[in-house]
Each structure stands twice: as structure tokens, then as C-alpha cells.
Amino acid sequence: MARRGAVARRGHARGEPPAARPLRGPRLGGRAPRPPSGRGVGRTAARPPRDVPARGLFFTIEGLDFSGKTTLVRALKDSLAGTGTHFTREPGGTPVAERIRDIVLDPEAEMDAWTEAYLYAAARADHARGEVLPRLERGEDVVCERYLDSSLAYQGFGRGLGLEAVRGLNAYAVGAVIPDKTFYLRLRSGERERRARELGAALDRIEVVGADFMRRVEEGFEELARQEPERIVVLDASRSPGEMAEKIVGEMRQLQYTRDQEAT
Ligand SMILES: Nc1ncnc2c1ncn2[C@@H]1O[C@H](COP(=O)(O)OP(=O)(O)O)[C@@H](O)[C@H]1O
Numbered sequence: 001m002a003r004r005g006a007v008a009r010r011g012h013a014r015g016e017p018p019a020a021r022p023l024r025g026p027r028l029g030g031r032a033p034r035p036p037s038g039r040g041v042g043r044t045a046a047r048p049p050r051d052v053p054a055r056g057l058f059f060t061i062e063g064l065d066f067s068g069k070t071t072l073v074r075a076l077k078d079s080l081a082g083t084g085t086h087f088t089r090e091p092g093g094t095p096v097a098e099r100i101r102d103i104v105l106d107p108e109a110e111m112d113a114w115t116e117a118y119l120y121a122a123a124r125a126d127h128a129r130g131e132v133l134p135r136l137e138r139g140e141d142v143v144c145e146r147y148l149d150s151s152l153a154y155q156g157f158g159r160g161l162g163l164e165a166v167r168g169l170n171a172y173a174v175g176a177v178i179p180d181k182t183f184y185l186r187l188r189s190g191e192r193e194r195r196a197r198e199l200g201a202a203l204d205r206i207e208v209v210g211a212d213f214m215r216r217v218e219e220g221f222e223e224l225a226r227q228e229p230e231r232i233v234v235l236d237a238s239r240s241p242g243e244m245a246e247k248i249v250g251e252m253r254q255l256q257y258t259r260d261q262e263a264t
């Protein structure tokens with residue numbers, strides 16, 4: 001994963017449209033992003049000049065802990081080898097965000113739920129603006145393991161901060177960096193727990209909070225999938241990583257085709 005220092009990215013700190021709204025739009029694929037509203041912007045956003053690369057597409061992989069995201073990403077990396085697709089994950093993906101990750105996942109670190117939500121959002125601001133957006137603008141496709149939906153599900157539903165509040169505090173963190181497609185790994189809790197036990201994983205501070213918390217998070221993901229069926233593709237995570245990767249690559253190709261048609 002390419003990493004750059006924080007100082008070089010300060011120029012991104014302001015001026016992008018907020019995203020305090022459902023993730024429905026604007027998408028990045030194919031066209032320059034449209035601000036959510038505004039004067040006279042509609043007509044200029046349709047097609048980039050031919051010498052500007054079509055914007056890359058942004059894909060996210062979501063799901064509860066132990067649902068198989070990392071394993072799936074490994075299979076996807078094989079399937080997409082040589083395509084120039086960039087893989088990253090949250091929390092993390094930049095030096096500053098990795099440092100925030102160390103704090104927020106430290107099982108010893110007691111913190112208020114709002115502090116936790118802001119830390120995830122702060123890590124996301126650095127990652128989305130400093131790493132993901134420049135790549136998309138250069139025409140690279142990006143696959144990110146966890147993104148804003150994780151905050152909506154874990155902090156919004158799991159911690160009980162509420163969907164709209166968590167959307168709101170992430171609005172300036174993500175700006176216009178909204179996933180074109182999100183793949184949600186749905187897996188029943190018994191199977192997730194079995195996988196966790198089998199793995200004998202060291203539990204981080206989120207995982208130690210227990211089954212009730214995880215049930216609320218799960219309901220959060222399910223609610224998001226209900227709200228945005230076009231963006232969020234639900235995958236049966238009991239299937240093999242290869243089968244899921246095949247499905248995802250198919251969806252990616254379809255979007256890439258549409259993007260390329262729009263750009264010519
Ligand atoms: N599709 C799958 N079928 C069976 N077992 C899986 C599958 N995906 C992952 N696992 C196993 O489940 C455990 C958790 O997987 P992991 O990819 O680390 O999940 P996550 O990244 O979502 O926390 C690992 O032991 C992994 O080998």
C-alpha cells in the first residue's frame with residue numbers, strides 16, 4: 001500500500017461537499033462528482049475531456065468481524081492481479097490513520113462512544129482524502145475493506161449513537177468519496193462465532209463487547225442493505241471465497257463497462 005506523509009495532504013482539508021445524506025449519491029464512477037446541490041453545476045459534470053482518465057471506481061467490502069472479509073480480499077487480489085486495482089482497508093491505510101487504528105483498537109483504551117466515532121472518522125478523513133480520492137482521480141479502481149458503513153453499523157447502531165448523527169460526523173471526512181458498490185458479507189452469528197473460536201483470535205476492544213453489541217451491528221448492516229439495495233450487494237458469506245470473488249469481479253466489470261461507455 002502506498003503511503004505518504006501527512007504534510008503533503010493538507011491541501012485537501014477543505015472545500016469539498018459534505019455528505020450528510022444517505023450514500024445514494026453522488027457516485028464517483030465515470031463522471032466528475034456532482035455536489036449535492038448547487039448553482040449551475042449540473043451541466044458541466046457530464047463528461048470529462050478525453051485526455052482526462054475516467055475516474056476510478058470505488059468498491060467496499062463490509063461485514064461483521066470474522067465474516068470472511070480479509071479472506072475474500074485475498075481471493076480478490078488473485079483474481080484482479082495485474083489490473084492495477086488498489087487494495088486498502090479501514091481503519092488505517094495511511095500512516096496517520098494507522099496510528100489512530102492502534103489507539104481505537106487497543107483493548108486497554110477506555111473511551112467514550114463519541115470519541116471512538118470521531119477517531120474512526122478522523123482516520124477516514126486522512127485515508128479517503130489523502131489516499132483513496134487521488135487514486136480515483138488518476139483513474140485507479142480502489143477496493144477498501146470496511147469504510148463508512150462500518151461506522152454507521154458499529155457506532156450508529158452498535159454503540160447507539162444513531163444513524164444520522166454518525167452520517168453527519170463523517171460527512172466532511174468522506175466528502176464525495178462514496179462507494180460505487182459495497183459488498184456486504186452476510187453470515188449467521190453461529191457460523192461467525194465458530195470461525196472466531198477456530199481462529200483463536202486475540203479479541204480487540206470491539207469484539208470484547210459481546211453478543212448484544214454484535215446483534216445491533218448486524219441489524220445496522222441489514223438496515224443499510226434495505227435502505228440502499230442498489231449500492232449494497234448482499235453476499236452469502238458461507239460460500240467459498242472463490243465464488244464470492246467471482247461474483248464481485250462480475251459486478252466490477254459491469255460497472256467498469258458502464259463507466260467506459262459514458263466516458264467515450
Ligand atoms: N468463505 C469462507 N468459508 C469458510 N471459512 C472462512 C471463509 N472466509 C473466512 N473463513 C475463515 O473465517 C475466519 C475469519 O475470516 P477473516 O477473513 O479473517 O474474517 P474478517 O476479515 O471478516 O474478520 C478465518 O479463520 C478464515 O479462514
Ligand SMILES: Cc1cn([C@H]2C[C@H](O)[C@@H](COP(=O)(O)OP(=O)(O)O)O2)c(=O)[nH]c1=O
Binds near residue numbers: 063146148154
Ligand atoms: C472502519 C471501522 C471499523 N470498526 C471496527 C470493526 C472491527 O471490529 C474493527 C476493525 O478490526 P479489523 O481487525 O480491521 O477488522 P476485522 O475484525 O473485521 O478483520 O474496527 C468500527 O467500529 N467502526 C469503523 O468505522
